[in-house]
Amino acid sequence: MSGDGTHVVHAGLPEPVPGQPFLPGPVFAAPYHLDPDAGPGLNGYGRPDNPTRRGLEAAVGSLEGGQVRAFASGQAAITALLLSVLRSGDTVVLPSDGYFPVRAFAEGTLRDLGVSTILAPTAGPRPALDGVRLVLIETPANPGLDVCDVRETADAAHAAGALLAVDNTTATPLGQRPLELGADLVVASGTKALTGHSDVLLGYVATNDDQLLDKITTWRTQTGGIPGAFDCWLAHRSLATLDLRLGRQTANAAAIAAMLRDRSDVTGVRWPGLPDDPSYEICARQMRRIPGVLSFDLGGADRVARFLKASALVFAATSFGGLHTSADRRAQWGDDTAEGFVRLSCGIEDTEDLIADLTVALDRS
Numbered sequence: 272m273s274g275d276g277t278h279v280v281h282a283g284l285p286e287p288v289p290g291q292p293f294l295p296g297p298v299f300a301a302p303y304h305l306d307p308d309a310g311p312g313l314n315g316y317g318r319p320d321n322p323t324r325r326g327l328e329a330a331v332g333s334l335e336g337g338q339v340r341a342f343a344s345g346q347a348a349i350t351a352l353l354l355s356v357l358r359s360g361d362t363v364v365l366p367s368d369g370y371f372p373v374r375a376f377a378e379g380t381l382r383d384l385g386v387s388t389i390l391a392p393t394a395g396p397r398p399a400l401d402g403v404r405l406v407l408i409e410t411p412a413n414p415g416l417d418v419c420d421v422r423e424t425a426d427a428a429h430a431a432g433a434l435l436a437v438d439n440t441t442a443t444p445l446g447q448r449p450l451e452l453g454a455d456l457v458v459a460s461g462t463k464a465l466t467g468h469s470d471v472l473l474g475y476v477a478t479n480d481d482q483l484l485d486k487i488t489t490w491r492t493q494t495g496g497i498p499g500a501f502d503c504w505l506a507h508r509s510l511a512t513l514d515l516r517l518g519r520q521t522a523n524a525a526a527i528a529a530m531l532r533d534r535s536d537v538t539g540v541r542w543p544g545l546p547d548d549p550s551y552e553i554c555a556r557q558m559r560r561i562p563g564v565l566s567f568d569l570g571g572a573d574r575v576a577r578f579l580k581a582s583a584l585v586f587a588a589t590s591f592g593g594l595h596t597s598a599d600r601r602a603q604w605g606d607d608t609a610e611g612f613v614r615l616s617c618g619i620e621d622t623e624d625l626i627a628d629l630t631v632a633l634d635r636s
């Protein structure tokens with residue numbers, strides 16, 4: 272296997288053809304021409320079949336080490352997984368500290384369909400898994416950055432007859448490959464670091480289990496939550512720089528985490544790359560690189576607002592993993608975090624510029 276930089280540059284590209292582009296442009300088609308004798312072939316209709324989408328799926332599949340189905344958003348992928356695997360009377364285990372719309376979906380739609388939910392903190396303790404059909408973990412968890420051991424959780428889930436799915440959004444497949452660690456399924460939002468330009472919504476499910484892949488594919492074809500061809504093409508184009516982007520984001524996060532930790536006016540600094548962070552040990556063992564996302568507390572909503580206004584480089588924005596450094600006070604979205612809790616997503620700007628800007632903004636806030 273080649274290095275990460277080489278891998279992402281070549282992932283999912285067709286064989287070179289003279290006169291053709293490296294990455295063919297998006298194919299926009301609802302129906303395609305059919306062969307009047309043979310009928311539908313590889314491309315019959317756009318909902319099940321699109322070559323641009325297949326190219327992206329091949330690329331992400333090679334990174335995750337599995338078969339991939341792309342969806343219109345991370346939530347479309349996660350709900351596709353939950354609704355195609357779970358049936359009335361089943362129990363699902365979800366993170367109590369993970370992406371909160373997933374919990375909201377479980378407490379609304381899933382409950383109404385007769386599916387019970389057990390919420391468990393990412394850092395443990397793990398609940399008893401007897402009678403559980405599916406365990407979904409998010410590691411590192413967004414936004415609190417706790418982690419859990421994927422292999423150990425996979426073993427426990429399998430011993431109880433349950434499936435394990437891992438939300439790999441924050442890590443990206445260059446950060447960890449959950450299928451190799453024993454997970455049955457990966458779900459992720461491609462909206463964040465995977466595509467990284469803050470201009471695409473995307474999601475995917477990955478698996479090596481043909482039956483599960485079949486269920487997911489049928490679900491997507493029948494419910495229709497596909498990403499458009501242009502978004503798939505933008506995403507595939509963006510993948511080529513994933514290694515470079517993550518490298519700079521991680522370096523920026525390391526410098527910023529060290530700076531924040533030395534300040535007495537910033538509390539609760541979390542970054543899994545800090546040796547005394549509660550997530551450090553598992554990350555060091557399980558992850559190939561540490562994400563460029565960190566969190567801290569500025570004490571209250573007012574100070575966060577002053578900090579954001581005083582900064583010239585940090586955009587006030589939700590989402591994370593993009594080229595631009597951004598910060599989000601999660602409580603403004605109804606998340607159950609503290610009023611002054613900030614998730615900072617490090618972009619790819621120069622480290623010295625970010626440190627200087629953040630220092631001034633904190634001093635002035």
Ligand SMILES: *Cc1c(COP(=O)(O)O)cnc(C)c1O
Nearest residue numbers: 344345346370413440460462473
């Ligand atoms: C953003 C996010 C999602 C949802 O993805 P969308 O593309 O916004 O639908 C799911 N899981 C995690 C961990 C996320 O950060």
